Amino acid sequence: MQQKTGSITRRNLGRLAGGLAATTLAAPALAQGGGALRVGLMLPFSGTFAALGENIAAAVDLHLQERGGKMGGRAIEIIRLDDESNPANAVQNVNRLLGRDKAEVLIGTVHSGVVMALVQASRERGVPLIIPNAGNVAATRSLCARTVFRSSFSNWQPAYGMGLALGKQGVKRAVWVTWDYAAGSESGEGFRDGLKAGGAELVKELKLPFPETNFQPLLAQIPDLKVDVVGAFFAGGGAVQFVRDYAASGLKDKIPLCGSGFLTEGTLGGQGAAAEGIRTALHYGDGLDNPKNKTFRDAFKQKTGREADVYAVQGYDAAQMLGIGLDGAKGDPAAEAAWAGAIEKARIDSPRGAFTLSPSHNPVQNIYLREAKGGQNVVIGIAAEALADPGTGCKMS
Amino acid sequence: MTGLLSQLLNGIQYGLLLFLISSGLTLIFGVMGVINLAHGSLFMVGAYLAFVVVRETGVLWLALPCAVLGGLALGAVLEHGLFRRFYRREHLDQVLLTFALILLFEEARSLLLGNDFHSVNVPAALDFPVPVTATFAYSAYRLVVLGICLLVAALLFLGIERTRVGSAVRAAAERPEMVELLGLDPRRIQLLVFAVGTALAMLAGALAAPLYSVYPGMGDNFLIVCFVVVVVGGVGSISGAFWGALLIGIVDTLGKAYAPSLAGLAIYLLMAAVLLWRPTGLLGSGGRLA
Numbered sequence: 001m002q003q004k005t006g007s008i009t010r011r012n013l014g015r016l017a018g019g020l021a022a023t024t025l026a027a028p029a030l031a032q033g034g035g036a037l038r039v040g041l042m043l044p045f046s047g048t049f050a051a052l053g054e055n056i057a058a059a060v061d062l063h064l065q066e067r068g069g070k071m072g073g074r075a076i077e078i079i080r081l082d083d084e085s086n087p088a089n090a091v092q093n094v095n096r097l098l099g100r101d102k103a104e105v106l107i108g109t110v111h112s113g114v115v116m117a118l119v120q121a122s123r124e125r126g127v128p129l130i131i132p133n134a135g136n137v138a139a140t141r142s143l144c145a146r147t148v149f150r151s152s153f154s155n156w157q158p159a160y161g162m163g164l165a166l167g168k169q170g171v172k173r174a175v176w177v178t179w180d181y182a183a184g185s186e187s188g189e190g191f192r193d194g195l196k197a198g199g200a201e202l203v204k205e206l207k208l209p210f211p212e213t214n215f216q217p218l219l220a221q222i223p224d225l226k227v228d229v230v231g232a233f234f235a236g237g238g239a240v241q242f243v244r245d246y247a248a249s250g251l252k253d254k255i256p257l258c259g260s261g262f263l264t265e266g267t268l269g270g271q272g273a274a275a276e277g278i279r280t281a282l283h284y285g286d287g288l289d290n291p292k293n294k295t296f297r298d299a300f301k302q303k304t305g306r307e308a309d310v311y312a313v314q315g316y317d318a319a320q321m322l323g324i325g326l327d328g329a330k331g332d333p334a335a336e337a338a339w340a341g342a343i344e345k346a347r348i349d350s351p352r353g354a355f356t357l358s359p360s361h362n363p364v365q366n367i368y369l370r371e372a373k374g375g376q377n378v379v380i381g382i383a384a385e386a387l388a389d390p391g392t393g394c395k396m397s
Numbered sequence: 398m399t400g401l402l403s404q405l406l407n408g409i410q411y412g413l414l415l416f417l418i419s420s421g422l423t424l425i426f427g428v429m430g431v432i433n434l435a436h437g438s439l440f441m442v443g444a445y446l447a448f449v450v451v452r453e454t455g456v457l458w459l460a461l462p463c464a465v466l467g468g469l470a471l472g473a474v475l476e477h478g479l480f481r482r483f484y485r486r487e488h489l490d491q492v493l494l495t496f497a498l499i500l501l502f503e504e505a506r507s508l509l510l511g512n513d514f515h516s517v518n519v520p521a522a523l524d525f526p527v528p529v530t531a532t533f534a535y536s537a538y539r540l541v542v543l544g545i546c547l548l549v550a551a552l553l554f555l556g557i558e559r560t561r562v563g564s565a566v567r568a569a570a571e572r573p574e575m576v577e578l579l580g581l582d583p584r585r586i587q588l589l590v591f592a593v594g595t596a597l598a599m600l601a602g603a604l605a606a607p608l609y610s611v612y613p614g615m616g617d618n619f620l621i622v623c624f625v626v627v628v629v630g631g632v633g634s635i636s637g638a639f640w641g642a643l644l645i646g647i648v649d650t651l652g653k654a655y656a657p658s659l660a661g662l663a664i665y666l667l668m669a670a671v672l673l674w675r676p677t678g679l680l681g682s683g684g685r686l687a
Contacts (some may be wrong), residue, residue, distance in 0.1 A: 047512050207657065211514070212618065213609040214411065217653040220403040223532030237514025241610045244516070250526040250534025270516050 036077040037331060039322070040103030042093060042118065043132075045082040048236065049110045051266075053082075056132045056315030058304045060107065063319035066299075071323045072331030079103055083114050090117035098127065104333045105129075105326075107318050110311075112136040112183060122147045128325065128333050128340075132318040133311060137186050137389065140362040144394035146340050149361045151318040151348075153283050154389040155183050155233075158260040159190035160197075161367025161383035162231060162281035166258065167198015171228045174200060177218055177242075178233040180207040187233040187260045194384070203227055213241045219249045232259040239263050240270035247274035261285075261370065261377070265310060268375045275372045283363070284310040284352045285370040285379035293351040308351070317350045317363075324348070360391030399530040404654045405647060406529055410539060412646020413546035417601035418619055419626040419638045420553060421594025427570030427633020428590045429484055431491050435498035437620025439595050442502060443468065443602025444611045445510060448517050457520045457607065464603035465596045472595025476588050484587070503613065512613050517606040542604050549600070550639060557635050566590060570633035622649070625664050629671045631681020640679060 043053035069075055079101045083093050094117045097103040106129045109115050115134035122129035123145045131139060135155040166174060176191050178184030192202040203225055206218040222230060234242045246257050261282025268275055300308040321343050328342025329335040347354050355365040367384040370377040422436050443464045450460035483491050519538045526534035557563040568575045569586050576583050630641025645664050652663030
């Protein structure tokens with residue numbers, strides 16, 4: 001291995017130079033709007049998050065269809081790559097999209113560990129990146145970049161909305177229960193900040209290692225904490241187990257459970273009666289009454305046969321943002337100031353309600369208060385209006 | 398104060414479940430001298446079995462006899478087909494064998510049932526809270542699991558302490574050379590111990606599925622904790638595994654509740670302390686380790 005990289009022979013060097021010349025020659029030709037623009041869509045199409053990846057991809061396709069397959073005057077070619085939500089292969093997968101598949105724009109992904117490889121590639125090579133889900137705050141805080149945009153949320157946002165709404169309702173003391181990993185702590189921070197802004201206090205954070213499900217030692221501490229409400233961040237199967245254990249511990253009737261929207265997102269079927277009445281906060285919800293949402297949901301259902309969800313909305317908006325950027329740059333992804341500037345100034349007409357982007361490129365959006373009723377997360381109000389992630393530590397060059 | 402009571406109950410319930418898994422582990426190690434790393438995978442197999450049975454029939458109670466009978470059969474096949482050939486070989490070979498089994502079980506699980514996290518419904522008749530302190534309740538199912546674990550522990554004690562077969566197993570665990578002197582066939586004892594140990598691990602998995610959900614690699618955490626139980630209790634000793642499991646269950650739960658920053662360490666500190674005080678474990682007689 002060492003020998004290979006260590007010895008650059010004259011022949012290798014020649015090849016390298018030839019390759020470089022070819023790419024620099026080719027670039028202007030593409031920029032003039034010759035061939036199709038290749039968009040790398042890196043998402044999980046297998047494994048735990050496969051359903052999320054499928055919905056995001058279908059919504060990207062839907063918007064592309066609405067635009068007749070063109071953005072910025074150029075035909076768009078979508079190249080799908082299954083990242084399997086595996087951080088170990090993330091860098092390799094990104095390189096495959098940019099190298100072998102010659103993608104000039106990237107959209108991805110769901111898993112917050114995998115997305116870091118995309119962010120890094122975008123920062124280093126100036127490739128436009130739109131993140132349609134992963135909510136790690138770093139992507140639009142310490143690791144923000146002119147070329148990195150997000151169409152979804154930061155982990156901080158929904159939990160902040162929940163905390164703020166509770167504080168305004170007169171809650172004084174709350175506890176946060178979560179897995180001990182980035183998304184859990186980042187949303188815990190949002191919950192704390194939201195409570196504080198609403199005049200309430202986060203008494204304690206209870207954590208257990210990811211993805212353990214022995215919640216009993218945490219639940220048994222709750223009665224002694226004398227809190228008015230319990231907030232939680234769990235997702236998927238862990239959320240199902242937690243909500244059920246919470247009800248079985250007899251706490252549900254005494255201390256209301258609430259949380260970041262993912263606690264009851266796509267899990268209500270498994271949670272059943274244990275979830276009834278749980279309030280959560282998220283940037284989307286069921287029964288959101290605006291014309292754009294209705295059109296989008298009908299079109300998505302017609303295309304896929306499935307009901308749209310928050311992931312489909314995020315995918316649709318990622319495609320909308322890409323379209324706005326490419327229109328602004330006349331189809332040239334290398335014209336960074338033009339395409340990034342266009343998205344920064346845009347008001348995106350989303351099914352969740354129109355939003356703009358914060359200076360660190362995260363949506364400035366309403367966080368809705370929802371209540372679980374009969375298998376749906378029904379929107380009952382707005383927890384935080386036009387909420388922006390603070391973007392702490394973001395320095396755009 | 399009531400918090401402490403409910404935490405103690407949590408610890409006992411967790412400990413009893415650990416006992417079901419560790420009893421097989423300690424006997425297999427004690428009698429055959431094999432460190433069965435795949436024991437956690439057998440626990441996982443039991444849990445996924447419960448998931449499939451509940452998905453297909455909706456009745457968890459069907460899963461329990463399936464786990465026990467399936468466990469006896471699987472254990473017998475594994476012992477007869479594989480483990481038997483490894484008793485006289487080095488520990489490293491045994492570790493390779495059992496590690497390979499972990500990979501095989503995980504891959505089979507992935508191919509057959511995917512990598513998703515699944516929850517398993519608690520039987521509807523037992524899906525209600527029962528108050529255990531003024532402020533905290535237990536699901537009826539959790540209490541029934543506690544009862545079943547105690548019942549199995551009692552049966553195991555009776556079997557080991559009061560029957561001829563049991564005394565042969567004890568002899569095999571504590572003084573292996575005695576077995577042949579007594580004119581018993583060690584191979585039948587080995588087959589029996591392995592089959593029963595596997596059945597207990599799979600029963601534990603089936604009981605645990607509604608409490609902890611089922612997910613890839615779920616056996617790994619339990620396996621490590623159960624090794625601690627076996628070492629603390631004393632290798633090859635059923636009563637050692639029982640008291641060790643309760644102790645570890647309570648210490649782990651109280652650690653998570655009252656010293657979360659130390660929670661991961663608490664049981665290992667306890668293990669180190671026990672080993673300094675009694676190098677063969679709480680109730681270990683030395684046996685093979687001596």
